[in-house]
Amino acid sequence: MSNVIIGILLIASFVFMVWYCMKGYNLMVGFFVMATIWTILALIGNAITPAASMDGKSVMDVLEFVYADGPAAYASSILVNVFFGAFFGRVLMDTGIAATLIRKVVELGGDRPRLTMSLLCIVTAIIFMSMTGIGPVISIAVIVLPILFSLGVEAPVALFAFMGSIMAGIFANMVNFKQYQEMYVGFAPAAKSYTYNDYFTIGMIGMIVGLVVVLVIANLTMKKGKSHNWAIDSQPAGKENAPWYSWISVILPVLGVVLLKLPIILGFILSGIYAMATTGKLKGNYSEICRRFAKLFTDGSIDVAPMIGFLLSLAMFNNAATFAAPYFTAIIGNIVPTTAIALTIVFALLVPLGFFRGPMNWVGSGSAIFAVILAANPAIPVQFMYPLTAATTVFPQHLDVTQSWVAWGFGYAKVSSRDFMKRSIPAGWISGAIMCLIIFIMYGHLV
Amino acid sequence: MLAQISTKTDDQKPNIAVLIADLKALPESVWCDYLFNRDLLVARIGPEKRAELIAGAIKCGTDLAQETARSYGSIPASELVDQLPLQVKPEDSQTIQKQVFLATFTEPNEIKIYQEPINKLTALKLPGFDRAAITEIILAHELFHYFESQDDQFYSRTSQIELWHLGRYHHRSTVRATSEIAAMIFSWRLNDLSFSPLILDILMLYCYNPEAAHDCYQELLALARSGQGDPESDQ
Numbered sequence: 215m216s217n218v219i220i221g222i223l224l225i226a227s228f229v230f231m232v233w234y235c236m237k238g239y240n241l242m243v244g245f246f247v248m249a250t251i252w253t254i255l256a257l258i259g260n261a262i263t264p265a266a267s268m269d270g271k272s273v274m275d276v277l278e279f280v281y282a283d284g285p286a287a288y289a290s291s292i293l294v295n296v297f298f299g300a301f302f303g304r305v306l307m308d309t310g311i312a313a314t315l316i317r318k319v320v321e322l323g324g325d326r327p328r329l330t331m332s333l334l335c336i337v338t339a340i341i342f343m344s345m346t347g348i349g350p351v352i353s354i355a356v357i358v359l360p361i362l363f364s365l366g367v368e369a370p371v372a373l374f375a376f377m378g379s380i381m382a383g384i385f386a387n388m389v390n391f392k393q394y395q396e397m398y399v400g401f402a403p404a405a406k407s408y409t410y411n412d413y414f415t416i417g418m419i420g421m422i423v424g425l426v427v428v429l430v431i432a433n434l435t436m437k438k439g440k441s442h443n444w445a446i447d448s449q450p451a452g453k454e455n456a457p458w459y460s461w462i463s464v465i466l467p468v469l470g471v472v473l474l475k476l477p478i479i480l481g482f483i484l485s486g487i488y489a490m491a492t493t494g495k496l497k498g499n500y501s502e503i504c505r506r507f508a509k510l511f512t513d514g515s516i517d518v519a520p521m522i523g524f525l526l527s528l529a530m531f532n533n534a535a536t537f538a539a540p541y542f543t544a545i546i547g548n549i550v551p552t553t554a555i556a557l558t559i560v561f562a563l564l565v566p567l568g569f570f571r572g573p574m575n576w577v578g579s580g581s582a583i584f585a586v587i588l589a590a591n592p593a594i595p596v597q598f599m600y601p602l603t604a605a606t607t608v609f610p611q612h613l614d615v616t617q618s619w620v621a622w623g624f625g626y627a628k629v630s631s632r633d634f635m636k637r638s639i640p641a642g643w644i645s646g647a648i649m650c651l652i653i654f655i656m657y658g659h660l661v
Numbered sequence: 662m663l664a665q666i667s668t669k670t671d672d673q674k675p676n677i678a679v680l681i682a683d684l685k686a687l688p689e690s691v692w693c694d695y696l697f698n699r700d701l702l703v704a705r706i707g708p709e710k711r712a713e714l715i716a717g718a719i720k721c722g723t724d725l726a727q728e729t730a731r732s733y734g735s736i737p738a739s740e741l742v743d744q745l746p747l748q749v750k751p752e753d754s755q756t757i758q759k760q761v762f763l764a765t766f767t768e769p770n771e772i773k774i775y776q777e778p779i780n781k782l783t784a785l786k787l788p789g790f791d792r793a794a795i796t797e798i799i800l801a802h803e804l805f806h807y808f809e810s811q812d813d814q815f816y817s818r819t820s821q822i823e824l825w826h827l828g829r830y831h832h833r834s835t836v837r838a839t840s841e842i843a844a845m846i847f848s849w850r851l852n853d854l855s856f857s858p859l860i861l862d863i864l865m866l867y868c869y870n871p872e873a874a875h876d877c878y879q880e881l882l883a884l885a886r887s888g889q890g891d892p893e894s895d896q
Contacts, residue, residue, distance in 0.1 A: 317701075317704070320701045320702075321701070321702060321704065321705050321824060322824065322825065322832075323824075323834075324702060324822075324824050324832065324833070324834025324835075325701075325702070325834045325835045325836065325837050326834060360760055361701060363760065363762075364701065364837070365701075365837075366765075366767075437767055438768075439767050439768025439769055439810070440767075440768050440810065441765055441766065441767040441768070442765065442766045442767075442803075442806045442840065442841075442844075443762055443764075443765050444762070444763040444764045444765070444799065444802055444803070444841075445760050445761065445762045445763070446760065446761040446762075446763065446862040446863075446865055446866050446877075447699055447760050455704075628754070
């Protein structure tokens, strides 16, 4: 009975967290508070009825696991990827490669808003298979969004299409894969051998599904008639293009990891060097080149700095969720599906719970629920289960108002969250549900 | 014409009166190049095609202004709008960093005029730029896009450039600058202005971001000095 009461309190705190996210309060502090509340509730529960998850652990051990081991493990395994991903993002921006690709795509589509918007979304998705962080997002946004506006695409559609294409790219993003996979391994250690190469096919399919859904919704919600904006653009169209052989840099990290089996960080470094070499950014003496590298790394680190604090407090929360899992099991343990088809249906229906850092979202309060699901399905193949959790995480999260760059986009493009969510929630749900179905078709037989 | 333009260096920022005087002295060709340089496809258009498109756009705007005057008489754009099935909606603002939106025309018949930039400009109390005058300039510009949307034989809709081809498929596109130049010329002629309607571009930008306005001003002066905007240089 005490377990059920603790479970209800945990769920109540989770509902509070959803409200907290919707109000737009600081997420780093929010997740630290949540980690603390869940740890305290789990300690109280353990004091009443000893839980297996705390077996042999003193209070200090529990506190160390949540507040020290969580961020430390996260930093060693994930943050390094984030930093180098951000460095690579800066390289693509400073070499002009990303801007050149965007200009070339516009020249390919011409003055046809739907076609050019679609092409821009495709190239944006490809770029974000490797790039990460709010800095690169903003750097690309300030190029892409004014182009879409000048083509007469209304601001809510333009912002949605752009953020949606980032979402699609992130489904195949290496850094994000490592981030969520590491969390998954925390609850299912056998999944450690599951690599980006194993995930690559489903990642690419997810990217395509996300893009198609976003483009269909963007096109359907666009006004039918052509628009002309009298907008004052203080910048003439750019003319400095990066050479064509440098453009492949955008997908080099992915190719390096998939084809050459390179470690992710080495992939980013070598791709960054190639991008700089082919755009003449390695000219000068040794000291100048070193300074350039140092600046790119520093700028990249600044780009991701706001999310570092959040990710570290999220790591505390994830570890706290380990102790909270038995109490969720007491409430929902008996109703957790165990067949592939049932899991697929439940995940497809519950995709919207990935919004607002909800319980189907790894970078939200999903850790506790996923822990329960994995505990109820100890032998479930990672090839099936991991992509399901990725589908309910990536699609809602990267179209969510709690995503830093989406929130930035509202201010930049003067778009209301309501106008955005009219498109983003259906897009996230439909993409996620389709992917759940595809995952079932591809991997359901393994269960 | 160029001799009338201020010869300030980049570092010397003119006051608003000097800026307006300099901008008013700029010839039509400079404003056409200023618009063309902002087109997304500018890098794909060679000098000859560029000159052809600009000349065609000027003629298109001029012809429409004359035809409009013949059909409706010499009435201001605001009255013309009332005689047409157009919806004019005042909106607050749609200003994004270095992009200031003045107005939007959306087919089939919607004109949005953004009030915030107009309020800011009228607050400067510049002679000749009161609310009525600014509105007439903007409405005439948007009227062009309305007329353009009604007739698919407009030069700005028929003139295209080829972007690429694959086998027998030739991917062609209109050039948005052609439409914007024609709209500028239409507003210029219809309002019988002695200066380019695009002065509003710089003045509005000045209200939000004086640095960016100064950059545009310098760009225009450089165009005038280089002769890129000189009609004779195209020949």
